[in-house]
Each structure stands twice: as C-alpha cells, then as structure tokens.
Amino acid sequence: MDNRKIKQVVKDLRFLKSQLEKQLNLLTDLLEDKQQPSKYCYAISAGHGGIDPDTGKYVTYPSKFKIHDNLNLHIGNMFCEGVFNRIIAEKLIKRMDEVGLTYKRFYHDYKDWSLRYKSAQINEHHRNRQKCILFELHSNASSQGKARGFCVFTSKGQTSSDRIASELWHEVKTAFENVSGFKLLKQTYNDNDVDYEAGFWMVRNTACPAILPEFLFFDNREDVQLLMNEEIQDIYVECLLHTALWCEQNI
Numbered sequence: 001m002d003n004r005k006i007k008q009v010v011k012d013l014r015f016l017k018s019q020l021e022k023q024l025n026l027l028t029d030l031l032e033d034k035q036q037p038s039k040y041c042y043a044i045s046a047g048h049g050g051i052d053p054d055t056g057k058y059v060t061y062p063s064k065f066k067i068h069d070n071l072n073l074h075i076g077n078m079f080c081e082g083v084f085n086r087i088i089a090e091k092l093i094k095r096m097d098e099v100g101l102t103y104k105r106f107y108h109d110y111k112d113w114s115l116r117y118k119s120a121q122i123n124e125h126h127r128n129r130q131k132c133i134l135f136e137l138h139s140n141a142s143s144q145g146k147a148r149g150f151c152v153f154t155s156k157g158q159t160s161s162d163r164i165a166s167e168l169w170h171e172v173k174t175a176f177e178n179v180s181g182f183k184l185l186k187q188t189y190n191d192n193d194v195d196y197e198a199g200f201w202m203v204r205n206t207a208c209p210a211i212l213p214e215f216l217f218f219d220n221r222e223d224v225q226l227l228m229n230e231e232i233q234d235i236y237v238e239c240l241l242h243t244a245l246w247c248e249q250n251i
C-alpha cells in the first residue's frame with residue numbers, strides 16, 4: 001500500500017471513530033436517563049436465611065420455621081420464614097424495577113447475614129450514597145401458634161417511620177378487606193416475640209426511616225395457607241410498592 005492509500009484509510013478510520021463516539025455518547029446518555037434514581041433508595045432486607053442450594057437445607061434451622069402436617073410448604077411440610085421473606089422481597093424488587101424505583105438488596109440469596117452487618121451496610125449506603133428507606137421483611141410467630149394477622153413495627157421516636165408504617169397498615173387494611181380470615185393487629189409490644197427484639201435492633205440501629213412489617217403468623221395453620229397463596233403474596237407486594245410510591249411524594 002502506498003502512502004496516499006494509507007492516508008486515505010487513516011482518514012476513513014478517523015471518521016468512523018468520530019461517528020462511533022457520537023453513538024456511544026448518545027447511548028450512554030440514554031442509559032443514564034433510564035437510571036435516574038428515585039428520591040429514595042429502598043433498602044430491601046429479607047429477614048433470616050434461605051435454603052442452601054448445595055445441601056437443600058434451611059440455614060436458619062432450628063429457628064424461624066414451622067411444620068404443618070399435610071400441607072405442601074417450602075421443604076415438604078416445613079414453612080421457612082426466611083424463604084417466604086425472600087419470595088416477597090424478590091417480587092417487590094421486580095415491581096420496583098418495573099415502576100423505576102431505586103432499590104438495593106441487603107440480604108444474601110440464602111445466607112443469614114448478621115443484623116450488625118446488615119445495618120452497617122444500610123447505614124453506609126444511606127450516609128454516603130443515597131438516602132434510604134428500609135423495608136425489613138418478616139412474618140410473625142407466637143408461642144402457641146394461635147395468633148393471626150398483620151402488623152408493622154417501627155423504632156420509637158422516628159416520626160417519618162411511623163407515618164410510613166401507618167401508610168402500609170392502611171394499604172393492607174384496604175387491600176385485604178374482602179379476604180376472609182385476614183386479621184390486622186395494631187402495633188403492640190409482645191415480650192415473648194423474639195422477632196420483635198431482632199426487628200427492634202434493625203429499625204433501631206439504622207439511620208434511615210425503617211419499617212418492619214410482620215406479614216401474618218407462619219406458625220398458625222390458617223395464616224400459613226394465606227402465606228403460601230401467590231395471589232395473597234402479590235396483593236401484599238402491591239401494598240409495599242404503593243407505600244414506597246407514597247414515600248416518594250410524602251417523606
């Protein structure tokens with residue numbers, strides 16, 4: 001190739017390069033537009049652990065589970081709270097993706113991260129990256145297995161958390177009005193409820209507004225059948241989503 005031809009090829013390549021750069025900038029801008037963060041980052045935490053795919057075992061065993069004879073649950077007739085919490089968390093995240101809300105998972109696929117580790121991660125994100133609102137997802141249990149219903153906990157003295165909890169409570173009240181057997185509990189303190197203590201730690205030790213909903217009682221046979229019902233799960237997820245959308249406008 002002679003010099004003249006080489007010069008022409010270089011010229012052509014430079015032109016091509018500038019065209020590609022323009023395209024690249026355009027696409028990058030487009031991508032950034034689509035990733036505009038929402039006002040808050042919704043810190044999603046699914047309480048406890050899940051099922052280890054290698055062993056098939058529930059990592060939080062022998063806690064946070066209940067055997068219900070003759071029901072088809074997560075592992076045979078065993079209901080695992082951490083598995084349920086993850087089902088709700090993943091459904092909520094899918095919906096947040098669809099409506100363009102920013103979120104971050106603060107739970108492992110199946111490992112039971114310590115509360116200290118989780119709250120430190122959330123605080124770091126809240127303080128240094130984006131203001132957060134924590135949804136710490138749980139399902140309840142009582143010592144006798146007789147209690148039923150939905151309730152939501154917050155830490156004391158955080159007024160914005162109280163408003164968020166109240167919004168969710170009313171969303172749930174309205175959404176499940178026609179579901180027979182669905183009960184709502186107003187915030188009460190129960191000394192025997194270990195979940196409350198753990199939850200108290202998560203909402204107390206996080207710097208952002210935080211709510212801890214306890215969706216029904218998994219050790220109650222009637223409630224557990226509602227928990228396994230995908231339609232019920234989806235309605236609950238919409239309540240959580242609407243609460244996040246409410247936060248965008250009101251917090």
Ligand SMILES: [Zn+2]
Pocket residue numbers: 047048064081137138139195
């Ligand atoms: Zn729990």
